[in-house]
Amino acid sequence: MSRSTFILGISAYYHDSAACILRDGEIVAAAQEERFTRRKGDATFPANAVEFCLERAGAEAGDLAFVAFYDKPLLKFERILETYLGVAPRGLKQFLLAGPLWIKEKLFMDRSLREELGYDGDILYSEHHESHAASAFYPSPFEEAAILTMDGVGEWATASIGVGEGNEIELTRELHWPDSLGLLYSAFTFYTGFKVNSGEYKVMGLAPYGEPRYVKKILDNLIELRDDGSFRLNQEYFNYTTGLTMTSRAFDRLFGRRPRLSETSITQQDMDLARSVQEVCEEVMLRMARTARQDTGMKNLCLAGGVALNCVGNGRILREGPFDNIWIQPAAGDAGGALGAAQLAWHRRCRQPRQVTAGRDAMQGAYLGPDYSAADIRSFLDASDAVYEELERDELLNRTAGLLATENVVGWFDGRMEFGPRALGARSILGDARSSRMQSQMNLKIKFRESFRPFAPSVLAERASDFFDLDCDSPYMLLVAPLKEERRIPIPESQNHLWGMDQLKLTRSDVPAITHVDYSARVQTVGPDSNRNYYDLLRAFERRTGCPLLVNTSFNVRGEPIVCSPKDAYTCFMRTAMDFLVLWPFLLDKKAQPEWKEEEDWRSMLELD
Numbered sequence: 001m002s003r004s005t006f007i008l009g010i011s012a013y014y015h016d017s018a019a020c021i022l023r024d025g026e027i028v029a030a031a032q033e034e035r036f037t038r039r040k041g042d043a044t045f046p047a048n049a050v051e052f053c054l055e056r057a058g059a060e061a062g063d064l065a066f067v068a069f070y071d072k073p074l075l076k077f078e079r080i081l082e083t084y085l086g087v088a089p090r091g092l093k094q095f096l097l098a099g100p101l102w103i104k105e106k107l108f109m110d111r112s113l114r115e116e117l118g119y120d121g122d123i124l125y126s127e128h129h130e131s132h133a134a135s136a137f138y139p140s141p142f143e144e145a146a147i148l149t150m151d152g153v154g155e156w157a158t159a160s161i162g163v164g165e166g167n168e169i170e171l172t173r174e175l176h177w178p179d180s181l182g183l184l185y186s187a188f189t190f191y192t193g194f195k196v197n198s199g200e201y202k203v204m205g206l207a208p209y210g211e212p213r214y215v216k217k218i219l220d221n222l223i224e225l226r227d228d229g230s231f232r233l234n235q236e237y238f239n240y241t242t243g244l245t246m247t248s249r250a251f252d253r254l255f256g257r258r259p260r261l262s263e264t265s266i267t268q269q270d271m272d273l274a275r276s277v278q279e280v281c282e283e284v285m286l287r288m289a290r291t292a293r294q295d296t297g298m299k300n301l302c303l304a305g306g307v308a309l310n311c312v313g314n315g316r317i318l319r320e321g322p323f324d325n326i327w328i329q330p331a332a333g334d335a336g337g338a339l340g341a342a343q344l345a346w347h348r349r350c351r352q353p354r355q356v357t358a359g360r361d362a363m364q365g366a367y368l369g370p371d372y373s374a375a376d377i378r379s380f381l382d383a384s385d386a387v388y389e390e391l392e393r394d395e396l397l398n399r400t401a402g403l404l405a406t407e408n409v410v411g412w413f414d415g416r417m418e419f420g421p422r423a424l425g426a427r428s429i430l431g432d433a434r435s436s437r438m439q440s441q442m443n444l445k446i447k448f449r450e451s452f453r454p455f456a457p458s459v460l461a462e463r464a465s466d467f468f469d470l471d472c473d474s475p476y477m478l479l480v481a482p483l484k485e486e487r488r489i490p491i492p493e494s495q496n497h498l499w500g501m502d503q504l505k506l507t508r509s510d511v512p513a514i515t516h517v518d519y520s521a522r523v524q525t526v527g528p529d530s531n532r533n534y535y536d537l538l539r540a541f542e543r544r545t546g547c548p549l550l551v552n553t554s555f556n557v558r559g560e561p562i563v564c565s566p567k568d569a570y571t572c573f574m575r576t577a578m579d580f581l582v583l584w585p586f587l588l589d590k591k592a593q594p595e596w597k598e599e600e601d602w603r604s605m606l607e608l609d
């Protein structure tokens, strides 16, 4: 019997470290380190994720044909060094802060990989945007496609356009540091008072409350945008190459104030800035997509890189762009680079062909993380004195659907954890989208987060078009689509004066909990194939209520990574106002649980922003 070829992919040391393992090219497991260490966006060597991947694949470090790393640390160091030298002595402060870390961890990547892993085989390094591009194309359902990657920065590249055919990918255009769409967005994230590298979602969620009144100012001053989507950023307004902040004093002067401090309240200007940078970002994304089409002539587009998590922009590329089909890597950020690097090793280094199943990607629904047996869950629950019922499958589905239909909020933990930032029905908190109080209840009492943030729906794939203007699947919740006109409730004239957050008081549709103020929704379509239990839960809810969708938010509180283990889930359940918890096949009622005792000051562990 021939032995399997195992390839381990790793991304680490920047943000959101992750590991992934392939067995003969098939993705066996992938996970982010933060889920195990419980430190959000953990950037350290992903020792726990690697251990999980090896165990899941039944392999040891000595069995690995290759370890593949998602970027080239020496090239990255060269960029950093050149940047600092170019602006010396202005960048000295940042260099002194970043320097020792780079020298210790990044320059000696090779050694630390070997020491941490106990591995002495080949380590392959691919370029950052090649890793993103590989993660976008190789698992996609397309034989051939254009590829577009956009992020903050890798080594030098900040965006790339390329083409994938068979088992080959080739990048044909790159945009280089310091001209970066991701960093432009992050600059506004910083300026509007959110945390860079994680608050970008909030800016996107805030945008519909604002007016695009600064678009012209941005285009006239900050960014020189060309027809092909490439651009130059006017570095006078930014500080990320030289300082410890993203924006400069000139930026403050341009918009007439200092950056918002996170503890101060969000103003209309913040909303207008969010809306404006979002519109500029969408315009750049659309232009780059058109260029990708012109360059390649392809009908399909694959997307990855952190900017590809901008699901509003993705939705516009789908609706207004030149492609027939688009596919977005669910772990579009740097975690997904681990997957891309491993696949490059398999297809490029090992010259292995790529098998495409028509209409189906190779991500297994992104359910690539750990799962837990009923026996494991039971022993945890017994050890915790938790009170639970074990139910047959149908009864569990029907009872849960009934609880949801009566406005209970239910934690839903079932099967393998998702890879990437979105919860897709394995580690989710669920609620009834028809309820007018669900959005504020879930935001304030369960997620402990800002009330403006919208919730997303999971909808039965076959009923999605009854609710949304969306004519394709969106299994990874990476597309925003408009709610159908007939679902909308017009705003009475007497309420037209409501502005900013006050708009939250209005009921906008028959599914208000998932309807954003601009009548959009970030949709997850759920088909029968990838997560049968979740699909059947939606069916059970539909049978009972006629409504085929639920609010689906990630199973965590603000500032905490998504839960991984039954212990994480139970802890989160007990700390919040969640009413019921499904730890498949068990059902737990909050009211029946013993009193919860905190072991530590858990809030101090959160990465609040």
Ligand SMILES: [Fe+2]
Residues within 6 Å of the ligand: 128, 132, 151, 152, 153, 154, 305, 306, 333, 334
């Ligand atoms: Fe990246």
